[in-house]
Amino acid sequence: MKTLVSKIKLRVRFSEVDSMGIAWHGSYVKYLEDGREAFGREYNLGYMDVYKKGFFTPIVKLDLDYKLPLRYEESAIIETKYINSDAAKIIFEYRILSLDNKLLAKAKTIQVFVNLSGKLELSTPDFFVDWKIKNKLI
Amino acid sequence: MKTLVSKIKLRVRFSEVDSMGIAWHGSYVKYLEDGREAFGREYNLGYMDVYKKGFFTPIVKLDLDYKLPLRYEESAIIETKYINSDAAKIIFEYRILSLDNKLLAKAKTIQVFVNLSGKLELSTPDFFVDWKIKNKLI
Amino acid sequence: MKTLVSKIKLRVRFSEVDSMGIAWHGSYVKYLEDGREAFGREYNLGYMDVYKKGFFTPIVKLDLDYKLPLRYEESAIIETKYINSDAAKIIFEYRILSLDNKLLAKAKTIQVFVNLSGKLELSTPDFFVDWKIKNKLI
Amino acid sequence: MKTLVSKIKLRVRFSEVDSMGIAWHGSYVKYLEDGREAFGREYNLGYMDVYKKGFFTPIVKLDLDYKLPLRYEESAIIETKYINSDAAKIIFEYRILSLDNKLLAKAKTIQVFVNLSGKLELSTPDFFVDWKIKNKLI
Numbered sequence: 001m002k003t004l005v006s007k008i009k010l011r012v013r014f015s016e017v018d019s020m021g022i023a024w025h026g027s028y029v030k031y032l033e034d035g036r037e038a039f040g041r042e043y044n045l046g047y048m049d050v051y052k053k054g055f056f057t058p059i060v061k062l063d064l065d066y067k068l069p070l071r072y073e074e075s076a077i078i079e080t081k082y083i084n085s086d087a088a089k090i091i092f093e094y095r096i097l098s099l100d101n102k103l104l105a106k107a108k109t110i111q112v113f114v115n116l117s118g119k120l121e122l123s124t125p126d127f128f129v130d131w132k133i134k135n136k137l138i
Numbered sequence: 139m140k141t142l143v144s145k146i147k148l149r150v151r152f153s154e155v156d157s158m159g160i161a162w163h164g165s166y167v168k169y170l171e172d173g174r175e176a177f178g179r180e181y182n183l184g185y186m187d188v189y190k191k192g193f194f195t196p197i198v199k200l201d202l203d204y205k206l207p208l209r210y211e212e213s214a215i216i217e218t219k220y221i222n223s224d225a226a227k228i229i230f231e232y233r234i235l236s237l238d239n240k241l242l243a244k245a246k247t248i249q250v251f252v253n254l255s256g257k258l259e260l261s262t263p264d265f266f267v268d269w270k271i272k273n274k275l276i
Numbered sequence: 277m278k279t280l281v282s283k284i285k286l287r288v289r290f291s292e293v294d295s296m297g298i299a300w301h302g303s304y305v306k307y308l309e310d311g312r313e314a315f316g317r318e319y320n321l322g323y324m325d326v327y328k329k330g331f332f333t334p335i336v337k338l339d340l341d342y343k344l345p346l347r348y349e350e351s352a353i354i355e356t357k358y359i360n361s362d363a364a365k366i367i368f369e370y371r372i373l374s375l376d377n378k379l380l381a382k383a384k385t386i387q388v389f390v391n392l393s394g395k396l397e398l399s400t401p402d403f404f405v406d407w408k409i410k411n412k413l414i
Numbered sequence: 415m416k417t418l419v420s421k422i423k424l425r426v427r428f429s430e431v432d433s434m435g436i437a438w439h440g441s442y443v444k445y446l447e448d449g450r451e452a453f454g455r456e457y458n459l460g461y462m463d464v465y466k467k468g469f470f471t472p473i474v475k476l477d478l479d480y481k482l483p484l485r486y487e488e489s490a491i492i493e494t495k496y497i498n499s500d501a502a503k504i505i506f507e508y509r510i511l512s513l514d515n516k517l518l519a520k521a522k523t524i525q526v527f528v529n530l531s532g533k534l535e536l537s538t539p540d541f542f543v544d545w546k547i548k549n550k551l552i
Contacts, residue, residue, distance in 0.1 A: 013444065013447065013448065013451065014156065014157070014162075014447055014451065014461055015156070015162055015164055015443075015444055015447055017156065017157045018152065018153070018155065018156075018157070019152070019155045019156070019157060019158075019159045019210060020157075020332055020334070021157045022334075024152075024153055025305070025334070025335040025338060026153055026302065026305035026306060026309070029301070029302035029305055029429075030302060030427065030429055033302070033427060033428055033429055034427065037427065037428065037487075046487070047428055047486070047487075048486070048487065056296055058296070058298075058301070058342065058345070059301040059342060060341065060342045060343075061339075061340070061341055061342070062301060062338070062339070062340040062342075063337075063338070063339045063340075064337070064338040064339075065336065065337055066334070066335060066336045066337070066338075067336075069334070072157060072461070072462070073451075073460070073461075073462065151306065151309060151310065151313065152309055152313065152323055153305075153306055153309055158470055158472070160472075163443070163472070163473040163476060164440065164443035164444060164447070167291075167439070167440035167443055168289065168291055168440060171289060171290055171291055171440070172289065175289065175290065175349075184349070185290055185348070185349075186348070186349065194434055196434070196436075196439070196480065196483070197439040197480060198479065198480045198481075199477075199478070199479055199480070200439060200476070200477070200478040200480075201475075201476070201477045201478075202475070202476040202477075203474065203475055204472065204473060204474045204475070204476075205474075207472070210323070210324070211313075211322070211323075211324065290432065290433070290438075291432070291438055291440055293432065293433045294428065294429070294431065294432075294433070295428070295431045295432070295433060295434075295435045295486060296433075297433045300428075300429055302429055348433060
């Protein structure tokens with residue numbers, strides 16, 4: 001089975017830093033979203049791709065482990081890895097790495113499928129089965 | 139002519155403070171929005187009130203003058219004052235005041251009316267003329 | 277052993293809502309911080325209380341479970357509960373509840389003690405042992 | 415006199431979009447900061463460059479004119495232009511342009527010099543006079 005991973009670089013903005021001079025822990029939620037959007041652009045699984053198929057994919061679970069601080073203007077790599085699942089879910093695992101490859105944070109998100117009327121989909125939508133086939137995941 | 143003013147209290151959150159230990163200048167945009175929403179609730183001119191009449195009211199101009207810093211956990215008063223205008227606009231002036239009445243910041247926003255298809259309204263919508271009459275502004 | 281819980285009310289701001297019309301999942305990190313700061317004010321364990329004792333308490337773990345969406349202008353209660361631990365950690369569990377008492381989200385954060393030079397404290401700081409005694413937790 | 419301008423590209427993030435599906439007006443404050451930081455890196459006038467010389471440069475004035483909306487995932491160019499002044503101030507003018515060169519927003523910020531003890535500097539600091547000379551502005 002193929003491993004689908006996307007990598008992008010972040011640089012800590014002034015507005016993301018707290019009074020300790022390090023990236024505020026809530027800023028990481030944006031970094032993960034940046035990683036997920038980069039994955040979406042690379043593998044055609046972006047918010048708009050999914051929306052056009054008739055679904056929203058709200059996040060139902062977010063776990064974040066902070067290992068080492070990120071300082072203002074520091075750069076890091078967000079690595080976003082797709083985790084395949086039989087459930088009607090989109091699961092990602094993330095690693096935020098310093099430029100010299102130290103693990104700064106790791107995270108996991110779980111998204112579900114909700115149709116445009118707001119109803120939760122309990123079985124994997126057809127378009128997502130197709131996406132999995134196309135990406136040699138099933 | 140009546141003066142319509144709304145006042146609410148803010149307290150500076152940790153996430154709003156920058157590495158200088160004071161409220162980041164961008165945080166004030168949220169404080170103004172808090173003031174505007176408080177005004178909307180008090181005078182029935184909230185986002186949803188206007189939306190139900192068929193309009194969005196995007197901000198087209200924002201001016202902010204920062205006079206004195208706001209520190210973490212400090213409280214202040216946001217005073218939101220409606221400025222009447224013949225144009226198809228909603229204009230507010232704001233003052234952010236310390237609890238001992240020092241002027242910390244002042245601001246102004248201008249909003250226009252856009253219908254739900256995204257078209258700019260050049261004349262004042264009927265519902266807003268009614269709102270003005272009800273509030274003894276015309 | 278006493279249970280220490282703090283409750284405050286939130287109202288979803290326009291700036292916190294995403295294009296689905298519900299509170300963006302990252303906004304909840306601020307809601308948790310609001311809960312934690314309310315707890316800090318109620319039980320003298322705020323950021324500044326701890327800072328005056330010579331410590332920062334960065335968050336090293338954040339888990340968030342989203343159950344039901346929060347819409348623009350909706351109000352909810354953030355319940356922040358202190359979880360006692362023998363480790364040199366501050367642990368909180370949170371519940372975000374609708375006004376009719378439905379569980380909208382639950383969360384957990386773990387904070388560690390770092391001295392002002394940035395060194396991790398492996399044993400519980402004296403001031404925090406005192407705080408626990410004062411609050412009948414040990 | 416030389417014109418100092420810096421350009422960078424932005425892409426609208428999901429978290430920056432409001433319930434109208436367009437970039438929330440407060441998100442632009444971050445875009446301007448991105449532009450200003452890019453200018454700082456290009457011309458050695460970043461936050462840290464100035465801090466090392468003993469100064470903070472808080473924003474005292476922010477004016478923003480919104481012309482056309484920015485949608486989710488849309489890209490744009492932030493153009494940050496230094497405006498020379500005899501006063502002890504740093505003034506920038508900004509234009510946010512679509513990729514086909516339409517003016518989406520324009521803005522202006524004014525920053526002052528405050529020493530590390532928080533005192534406002536009324537005359538231009540030596541390091542900034544040197545910076546102006548080096549950049550052929552005086």
